[in-house]
Amino acid sequence: MPETMPETYEDDHALAEQLVRGEIPVPTLINGLSIAALPLLFFFAWRAGERGDFIHVTVLIVVAILLVANSFVYWARRHQALQRRTFITLITFLFFYLALGALEQGAAILWLFAYPPVVFYISSIKVGVGTCLLGLVGVTLLFSPLGSQLFNAPYGNYFGITMTAVLGFEMVCCFLLDLSRRRSKASLLSLARDYEYAAKHDAMTDLANRREGLGALEHEYERYQRNSRSFSVILLDIDHFKGINDTYGHQVGDKMIVMVASQLKTVCRRVDTVSRWGGEEFLVILPETDASQAYQTAERIRSTIAAQTVPSDSGSPISTTVSAGIATICNSASIDRLLQEADDALYEAKSGGRNQVCVHGTPVEVIAD
Numbered sequence: 001m002p003e004t005m006p007e008t009y010e011d012d013h014a015l016a017e018q019l020v021r022g023e024i025p026v027p028t029l030i031n032g033l034s035i036a037a038l039p040l041l042f043f044f045a046w047r048a049g050e051r052g053d054f055i056h057v058t059v060l061i062v063v064a065i066l067l068v069a070n071s072f073v074y075w076a077r078r079h080q081a082l083q084r085r086t087f088i089t090l091i092t093f094l095f096f097y098l099a100l101g102a103l104e105q106g107a108a109i110l111w112l113f114a115y116p117p118v119v120f121y122i123s124s125i126k127v128g129v130g131t132c133l134l135g136l137v138g139v140t141l142l143f144s145p146l147g148s149q150l151f152n153a154p155y156g157n158y159f160g161i162t163m164t165a166v167l168g169f170e171m172v173c174c175f176l177l178d179l180s181r182r183r184s185k186a187s188l189l190s191l192a193r194d195y196e197y198a199a200k201h202d203a204m205t206d207l208a209n210r211r212e213g214l215g216a217l218e219h220e221y222e223r224y225q226r227n228s229r230s231f232s233v234i235l236l237d238i239d240h241f242k243g244i245n246d247t248y249g250h251q252v253g254d255k256m257i258v259m260v261a262s263q264l265k266t267v268c269r270r271v272d273t274v275s276r277w278g279g280e281e282f283l284v285i286l287p288e289t290d291a292s293q294a295y296q297t298a299e300r301i302r303s304t305i306a307a308q309t310v311p312s313d314s315g316s317p318i319s320t321t322v323s324a325g326i327a328t329i330c331n332s333a334s335i336d337r338l339l340q341e342a343d344d345a346l347y348e349a350k351s352g353g354r355n356q357v358c359v360h361g362t363p364v365e366v367i368a369d
């Protein structure tokens with residue numbers, strides 16, 4: 001049966017899982033940033049070592065090792081959420097440590113500007129906003145008189161105010177730009193899904209179109225070649241449809257086609273593929289179904305449709321009937337042969353008086369028993 005209409009990409013995680021061409025995947029970015037951070041961390045550690053500050057050396061080297069380990073764990077387990085959370089925790093700690101420790105004579109705090117774009121890109125908007133707010137509060141405290149007393153930070157007042165203001169400004173910009181990036185990506189993905197759906201489905205009935213039906217048939221045939229489980233097809237055609245169009249007009253004819261499609265969707269199983277094969281012709285693919293089961297399904301379809309009506313322009317109910325031809329794959333017959341056999345059976349049903357089901361190669365009396 002055809003899938004339902006495409007879902008939207010409201011959810012941040014659903015959005016992150018879908019990549020558009022040219023987008024840097026989050027795990028790749030994290031691995032790249034982790035590798036890029038190594039020379040910097042070792043440089044800071046080396047400088048701290050020269051000053052004899054071995055606590056800084058140890059902390060920086062441990063962070064470097066953990067960043068590398070995080071990437072290795074990702075390569076081994078492919079657990080994206082774990083990699084992302086660990087990375088955010090590590091860089092949040094690192095940036096706070098650089099700021100509090102006033103490394104590089106206080107200049108290392110400027111690396112805080114790298115935090116907002118990275119964290120917004122790799123995590124959800126909520127996490128981005130949360131961690132940035134936390135960072136801003138932390139920086140404000142650090143630059144406050146209390147922070148100066150507690151951490152003995154060497155930052156001047158003017159530097160502290162400017163740094164906090166610029167960092168806040170950067171965070172707001174990153175938030176807005178990332179929101180815009182996410183919205184554009186969501187609408188691009190929705191558009192692509194809409195186009196894909198439209199390319200595979202018939203607009204009037206919402207059934208799979210002929211190309212999609214043929215694709216499903218090829219797929220089913222490949223399965224049959226692998227496991228030899230036979231399947232059947234029903235080729236179905238509305239009787240005297242030209243007469244309906246000529247008598248009641250094309251709009252009523254269209255309503256009739258939609259009604260038949262809707263009954264097919266109701267009667268068939270989820271595993272079956274129902275496609276609009278042509279104007280008033282439909283193809284149903286029934287996986288792992290023999291001729292006798294296909295006959296029962298086709299009979300159910302035929303009687304259900306015969307019991308339905310559609311209103312004419314004047315409101316009077318109009319009913320119709322369908323004829324169906326069934327073919328079952330066997331002895332590795334080709335798809336073309338199968339379709340030809342279904343078409344022959346349909347022709348037999350039409351010439352036998354319509355409103356009936358015929359099975360290729362088997363008299364109905366035998367199959368119905």
Ligand SMILES: Nc1nc2c(ncn2[C@@H]2O[C@H](COP(=O)(O)OP(=O)(O)OP(=O)(O)O)[C@@H](O)[C@H]2O)c(=O)[nH]1
Pocket residue numbers: 237238239240241242243245249250251252253254257278279280350354
């Ligand atoms: N309203 C409407 N008519 C369509 C559509 N597609 C095809 N048709 C019409 O369907 C008719 C098919 O008629 P025929 O193939 O002659 O067959 P029939 O009248 O159904 O007769 P039998 O199949 O022999 O019972 C044609 O008149 C087409 O114009 C459609 O989407 N909407």
